[in-house]
């Protein structure tokens with residue numbers, strides 16, 4: 001049939017997965033079209049995820065740090081918060097980055113079609129054109145005909161069925177809007193997103209409760225890291241409820257009343273000024289007419305792919321949040337490059353050994369590879385070393401001696417198989433351990449590498465050096 005736009009590669013969704021795939025495909029000489037319903041490229045990550053949250057976390061952390069300086073003899077007055085200006089700063093950060101992406105798309109001659117895309121058949125996508133974020137469709141339609149496609153339609157906030165709709169009940173997007181600083185907020189879900197947003201609000205003055213069904217916060221992270229993080233964050237929380245469920249939420253005039261059930265449930269409903277629902281994200285696989293293209297989507301909305309990011313339909317690929325966990329931007333970008341390169345005829349495939357995880361809380365928690373628990377389950381004979389920051393000159397000078405760096409290795413092969421850091425800038429430092437695992441390093445490779453002194457990064461070298469038998473226990 002007729003088409004308004006023809007291309008080699010259609011990319012559905014303009015998030016970190018989508019724009020990375022489109023840019024790589026264009027760089028490899030393919031005529032590429034991105035279909036995105038929002039007015040800006042960048043997806044969840046740039047618009048309402050990774051970037052705006054870090055803009056706020058950076059300011060929150062500076063505020064915390066400045067107040068701690070009193071102990072060193074430098075006193076500041078209590079901070080005055082202009083919440084509109086802070087929101088403005090965050091928006092400016094987002095604008096710079098999304099504007100940059102638009103420029104990069106243009107420079108590569110990647111055409112961006114703004115609208116909601118639905119597959120019509122295995123080679124056509126119908127796009128209902130939109131004007132901007134949340135705006136109604138213009139009523140116009142465009143048909144894109146493609147030779148190959150990459151689905152990068154991402155994920156959305158998972159809704160809990162029993163939660164009423166009320167402006168005082170927000171999700172991560174609502175939390176980033178920063179309309180006010182509530183006195184008392186409940187976070188439903190003790191994962192990274194909830195704890196990051198909680199950190200921002202707590203630094204601004206909010207008292208927090210958090211409720212988590214599992215037996216610990218930050219599932220997936222090494223338990224030693226989380227234990228230290230929790231110790232350093234007790235001042236933010238009135239109540240950390242683990243192995244506990246939220247069973248009822250009632251919006252009343254005087255607040256949001258929440259009832260809990262489980263191990264640490266308080267008796268009777270609790271009152272909150274705001275409730276942040278951060279109970280996970282749902283993939284968008286079922287909202288794009290994938291069935292019309294013959295693409296298999298699971299009941300939950302994920303799209304299964306092989307190591308080349310190929311769906312069951314050989315010329316249609318899928319990447320990012322909607323192909324599975326972990327739902328992280330750096331995973332989406334890596335998969336994007338694989339898909340684009342395969343389409344361009346390269347023999348690429350997804351071969352990353354590890355995908356790091358980071359909670360950009362205060363302090364940060366970063367981990368990669370196996371945890372002790374996982375290694376134990378797989379029957380791996382484990383070597384481990386922990387370097388407490390209390391022995392790091394730089395950490396002491398910075399007043400950050402409560403952190404630690406941990407390395408895990410396979411005692412048989414001597415290869416590094418995991419690592420974690422809790423402390424300032426943990427996320428910026430974990431890359432070295434990722435590289436070590438990817439390159440099959442022994443601890444000696446890191447230990448004999450000269451790290452700059454005095455730095456926090458030196459702690460990775462130090463922890464590698466204590467290998468050879470000596471294991472330092474946590475303070």
Ligand code: FAD
Pocket residue numbers: 012013014015016017018035036037038042043044045046048049050051053115116117118152153154155156172173193284287288319320321322327328329330331332360
């Ligand atoms: P998305 O970013 O979800 O992009 C999908 C795009 O597709 C969207 O722009 C959407 O509008 C568009 N789309 C969907 N359906 C259609 C359609 N039918 N037609 C047209 N367009 C469509 N990850 C990290 O790695 N680090 C972090 O620090 C981090 N922080 C986060 C903080 C928050 C608050 C949240 C919510 C997430 C965070 N994430 C973080 C996760 C990260 O945002 C996602 O993993 C990442 O955005 C996934 O990229 P994606 O390209 O798969 O999908």
